[in-house]
Amino acid sequence: MPEPNVLPPELTIYTVGEWHPRLLDWVGSGPEADAVDDTLQLDAAAVTEVDAAGLQLLVSLANTLGQQLRPLALLRPSQPLVDACMQLGAAFLLDAAVPTETHA
Amino acid sequence: MSAADLTDDLVAQLLPAFISEANEQVAAIEDLLLQLEGDPGNRELLGALFRCAHTVKGSAGMFGLDRVVGFTHHVESLLDLLREGELTLTPEIGTLLLKSNDVIRDLVAAAQEPDTAEAAQARDALVQRLRAAAGAAASAAASATPTASPVPVPAAGERHFHVDVRFGTDTFRHGMDPMAILRYVGGLGRLDGLSFARDQVPPLASLDPESCHLAYRFDLHSEGGPEQIDHAFAFVRDDCDLQVSEQLPQPTQVAQVAQVAQDAAAPAVPAPQAAAPAATARPRDASAGVADDGGFIRVHANRLDEVINLLGELVVAGAGASMLARQTRQRSLIEANQQITRLIEGIRNSTLKLRMVPIGETFARFRRVVRDTAAELGKDVALELVGGDTELDKAVVERIADPLMHLVRNALDHGLETPEQRLAAGKPAQGRLTLSACHESGSILIRIVDDGRGIQRDKVLQRAWQRGLLEQGVVPSDDEIVNLIFAPGFSTAETVTKLSGRGVGMDVVRSNIEQLRGSVVISSEPGQGSCIEIRLPLTLAIIDGFLVGVGASRFIFPLDAVVEVIAGNAGQAALDAQGRGCVDLRGQLLPVVDLRRLYALDAAAVDRGSVVVVRSGARRFGVLVDSLLGQHQTVIKPLGRLLGSLRGISGSSILGTGEVALIVDIDALGQLAAGARNPLAAGRRADTPETLLPASMDPALAGEPR
Numbered sequence: 083m084p085e086p087n088v089l090p091p092e093l094t095i096y097t098v099g100e101w102h103p104r105l106l107d108w109v110g111s112g113p114e115a116d117a118v119d120d121t122l123q124l125d126a127a128a129v130t131e132v133d134a135a136g137l138q139l140l141v142s143l144a145n146t147l148g149q150q151l152r153p154l155a156l157l158r159p160s161q162p163l164v165d166a167c168m169q170l171g172a173a174f175l176l177d178a179a180v181p182t183e184t185h186a
Numbered sequence: 187m188s189a190a191d192l193t194d195d196l197v198a199q200l201l202p203a204f205i206s207e208a209n210e211q212v213a214a215i216e217d218l219l220l221q222l223e224g225d226p227g228n229r230e231l232l233g234a235l236f237r238c239a240h241t242v243k244g245s246a247g248m249f250g251l252d253r254v255v256g257f258t259h260h261v262e263s264l265l266d267l268l269r270e271g272e273l274t275l276t277p278e279i280g281t282l283l284l285k286s287n288d289v290i291r292d293l294v295a296a297a298q299e300p301d302t303a304e305a306a307q308a309r310d311a312l313v314q315r316l317r318a319a320a321g322a323a324a325s326a327a328a329s330a331t332p333t334a335s336p337v338p339v340p341a342a343g344e345r346h347f348h349v350d351v352r353f354g355t356d357t358f359r360h361g362m363d364p365m366a367i368l369r370y371v372g373g374l375g376r377l378d379g380l381s382f383a384r385d386q387v388p389p390l391a392s393l394d395p396e397s398c399h400l401a402y403r404f405d406l407h408s409e410g411g412p413e414q415i416d417h418a419f420a421f422v423r424d425d426c427d428l429q430v431s432e433q434l435p436q437p438t439q440v441a442q443v444a445q446v447a448q449d450a451a452a453p454a455v456p457a458p459q460a461a462a463p464a465a466t467a468r469p470r471d472a473s474a475g476v477a478d479d480g481g482f483i484r485v486h487a488n489r490l491d492e493v494i495n496l497l498g499e500l501v502v503a504g505a506g507a508s509m510l511a512r513q514t515r516q517r518s519l520i521e522a523n524q525q526i527t528r529l530i531e532g533i534r535n536s537t538l539k540l541r542m543v544p545i546g547e548t549f550a551r552f553r554r555v556v557r558d559t560a561a562e563l564g565k566d567v568a569l570e571l572v573g574g575d576t577e578l579d580k581a582v583v584e585r586i587a588d589p590l591m592h593l594v595r596n597a598l599d600h601g602l603e604t605p606e607q608r609l610a611a612g613k614p615a616q617g618r619l620t621l622s623a624c625h626e627s628g629s630i631l632i633r634i635v636d637d638g639r640g641i642q643r644d645k646v647l648q649r650a651w652q653r654g655l656l657e658q659g660v661v662p663s664d665d666e667i668v669n670l671i672f673a674p675g676f677s678t679a680e681t682v683t684k685l686s687g688r689g690v691g692m693d694v695v696r697s698n699i700e701q702l703r704g705s706v707v708i709s710s711e712p713g714q715g716s717c718i719e720i721r722l723p724l725t726l727a728i729i730d731g732f733l734v735g736v737g738a739s740r741f742i743f744p745l746d747a748v749v750e751v752i753a754g755n756a757g758q759a760a761l762d763a764q765g766r767g768c769v770d771l772r773g774q775l776l777p778v779v780d781l782r783r784l785y786a787l788d789a790a791a792v793d794r795g796s797v798v799v800v801r802s803g804a805r806r807f808g809v810l811v812d813s814l815l816g817q818h819q820t821v822i823k824p825l826g827r828l829l830g831s832l833r834g835i836s837g838s839s840i841l842g843t844g845e846v847a848l849i850v851d852i853d854a855l856g857q858l859a860a861g862a863r864n865p866l867a868a869g870r871r872a873d874t875p876e877t878l879l880p881a882s883m884d885p886a887l888a889g890e891p892r
Binding site: 138 | 357358359363364365368369372380381382384385387388389390391393395396398399400402404
C-alpha cells in the first residue's frame with residue numbers, strides 16, 4: 083500500500099488556495115494500478131487548525147472522489163478536525179475514518 | 187486551539203477592535219440607562235439599549251468569549267422584557283443593570299485573561315438577581331395579562347425555529363467563518379437536525395477554494411425570538427440568504443415568521459396575525475444609530491499621529507521653501523510656493539480635524555459618577571451637560587478626563603450640600619451641577635458650575651496661613667484666595683472623605699491642566715456656588731502663530747490670542763524694572779509688558795517698537811516687541827528640560843530658517859507680568875530674573891533631540 087498523503091497542520095482560508103492544486107493532484111493521479119482498493123487515504127493526524135473553508139475543501143475532495151466512486155479515508159483524524167466536522171454537519175467525512183494507525 | 191473558529195492570529199488582530207467597539211457599546215448602555223432614569227418608559231431608548239447589549243453579545247460570540255456571551259445573555263433577556271413592555275424599569279432594576287454593565291465592561295477588559303473564582307461567584311450572584319427580576323416579570327405577565335401574548339408558547343417558554351441558510355460566496359473572503367457563526371447559534375439554544383447541503387459544494391476541478399458554497403438547514407429550540415438568529419448572522423447578512431420560520435405548536439398555525447433575505451432593510455415578511463408579535467420583534471428603525479457605526483473607518487491612533495508628525499515636518503519644510511522662494515524674487519516660483527502653502531494648510535486643517543472628537547463622550551461618563559457619588563454622600567444632584575458636541579483633540583480629551591473627574595468629585599463632595607442643608611439655606615433641595623464646553627478664541631472653555639455653598643474664603647485663608655502658603659496676616663484679593671486651593675499641599679476638607687481627600691490635591695489637577703497648555707481658574711460666591719473654568723488648546727500639535735522679533739530672538743503668539751497690532755508705537759511707554767507699563771490705546775490705558783526687559787534679553791532697544799495686543803480670558807494687554815514678522819504656521823515642539831521651567835513660554839518651534847522661536851503662553855505671560863505679588867503663581871518654578879532668561883536659542887536646547 084502506498085504511503086498515505088498527509089494533510090497539513092493548517093487547513094484554513096489562508097492555506098486552501100495552496101492545497102487545492104495538491105488535492106487535485108492526489109485525485110488526478112488515481113489509484114495505483116496494482117491497488118487492491120482504491121480508497122484515497124489521507125493522514126489527518128497533523129491537522130490542528132481547520133475552519134469552514136478548509137472543511138469545504140475536504141468536502142469538495144470527497145465529492146470529487148464520490149463521482150469516481152472512490153471512498154475517502156481520513157487516517158487518525160485529529161480532534162480539531164473531528165470537532166469541525168461535527169460542528170459543520172460534515173460527519174460523513176469521518177465515515178471511513180481510520181482512528182488508529184493500522185497501516186504498516 | 188479549543189475549537190477551530192477563527193485562527194489565533196486573526197483573533198489577536200481583531201480583538202483590540204472588538205474591545206474598543208464593545209467598550210463603546212458598554213458606554214452607550216450606561217448612558218442609555220442613565221437617560222432612562224428620567225424617562226423610564228421611553229421605548230426608543232429601551233430598544234437602543236437592547237441592541238447595544240445584543241451587539242456586545244453577538245461580537246463576543248464571534249470571538250468565542252464565552253464568559254461575555256454567557257453573562258450578557260442574561261442582561262439581554264432582562265432588557266428584552268423591558269423593551270417589550272413586560273417589565274417596567276424601576277430604579278432597582280436600573281441599578282442592577284448598571285452593575286451588570288460594569289461586569290460586562292470588566293469581562294471585556296479581561297477577555298484574554300483566565301477567570302477567577304471570586305469574579306465568577308460575583309457574576310453568578312448578579313445572574314441570580316437578573317433572573318429574579320426577569321422571573322418576577324414573567325409571573326406577573328402570566329397572571330395579569332394572559333391575553334398579552336397571542337402566540338401560544340410552550341410552558342417552558344421555548345420556541346422552535348426552522349432555519350435555512352446559504353452563505354454568500356464571499357463569506358470567507360470577508361474574513362467570516364460560518365463555523366463560528368454556527369457555534370454561536372448553537373449557544374442560543376438547542377440545535378438539532380443540522381443538515382449540510384453537501385451537494386452544493388462543487389468537485390475540486392470546478393471549486394474556487396476561497397468561495398463559500400456552504401448551505402445549512404437546522405432546527406433551533408430557544409427561549410429567544412427570531413431576531414436573535416438574525417443577529418447571529420449579522421456579520422454575513424449582506425450576502426447571505428437566511429430564512430427563519432417559527433414552528434408553532436399547532437400544526438395548522440405553522441407560520442412563517444420572519445424572513446431576512448438579501449436586503450434585510452425590508453421589514454419582516456407579512457405574517458399571519460398570530461405570529462405578529464414575533465415578526466415585529468426586531469425593528470430596524472433609523473434611530474438605531476447608537477449601535478451603528480456605518481460609514482466610519484477605524485484607524486489606529488498611532489497611524490494618525492504618524493501622519494500628523496510628518497505633516498508637522500512638511501509645514502516646517504514648506505515654510506523654509508517659501509522663504510527661499512521669496513529671496514529669489516522670482517514671481518512664478520513664489521506663486522507656486524504660495525499654492526503649495528495653501529494646500530499644506532488645507533491638509534493640515536483636515537488632518538487635525540481627524541483627531542477631533544466631541545467631548546460629549548467624556549461628559550457622559552460623569553452621569554454615572556455624579557449619580558453614584560451623590561447617592562453615596564446622601565445628596566440629591568441634577569447634572570446638566572451642555573455643549574457635548576464641542577470638539578477637541580483626542581489627546582486633550584483623554585488627558586483632561588482625570589482632572590475633570592477630580593473637579594467634579596470635589597464639587598460634589600465639598601461644594602454641594604445635603605438636601606437638609608440646602609433647604610435650611612433657602613435653596614431647592616436638589617443641587618445643580620453643570621458641565622459645559624464651548625469654543626472661545628481658539629481654545630476650548632470647560633466650565634464646572636455648582637450652586638453649592640461656595641468656597642469659604644476665611645477657611646481657605648486660615649488654612650493657607652496654617653500651612654505657610656501665605657505669610658501670617660497677609661490677606662490677598664478674594665480671587666487670589668479662592669485660587670489658593672490649587673496650591674500644592676492644600677486641602678480644606680475637615681474630614682478626609684473617601685472621595686476627594688485622597689491626597690491627590692488640586693495642585694495636581696492644575697499641573698495636569700497646565701501640561702496640556704491649559705489653565706484653570708476658580709471663582710466663587712459664598713452661599714451661591716462656584717465656577718471652575720478650564721481653558722484648553724484645541725490641539726497639541728500645530729497652531730497658527732504670529733511671529734515677532736525682539737533683538738535676535740523670535741517669539742510666536744498664538745494667532746487666536748492676538749487682538750490687534752500697533753506698529754511702531756512703543757516709544758511712549760514708560761516701563762518699570764520688570765518691563766511693565768501702560769500705553770494709550772485709542773484713549774484707553776492698555777497695560778503692556780516689554781519682552782526685552784522681562785526676559786532680560788541682551789539686545790539694544792529699537793527706536794520704533796511695536797505693540798501686539800493680546801487677549802487672555804477677559805483681559806487684554808500689550809506686548810512690546812521690536813519687529814512684526816507676520817503669520818506663521820507653527821509646529822509645536824516641547825521645550826527641552828533646560829528650558830522647561832521658563833515661565834510665560836509654552837513651547838518652541840523651528841522656523842523655516844532653522845532658527846528656534848519660543849511660543850508665548852499668553853495666560854502665563856499675563857500672570858508673570860502681573861508680578862510676583864502672588865507667591866503661588868511662582869509655584870514650583872524658579873522665579874529669579876536670571877532663570878527667566880532664554881539664554882540660548884540653540885535648537886538643541888529647545889525641543890527634543892532630533
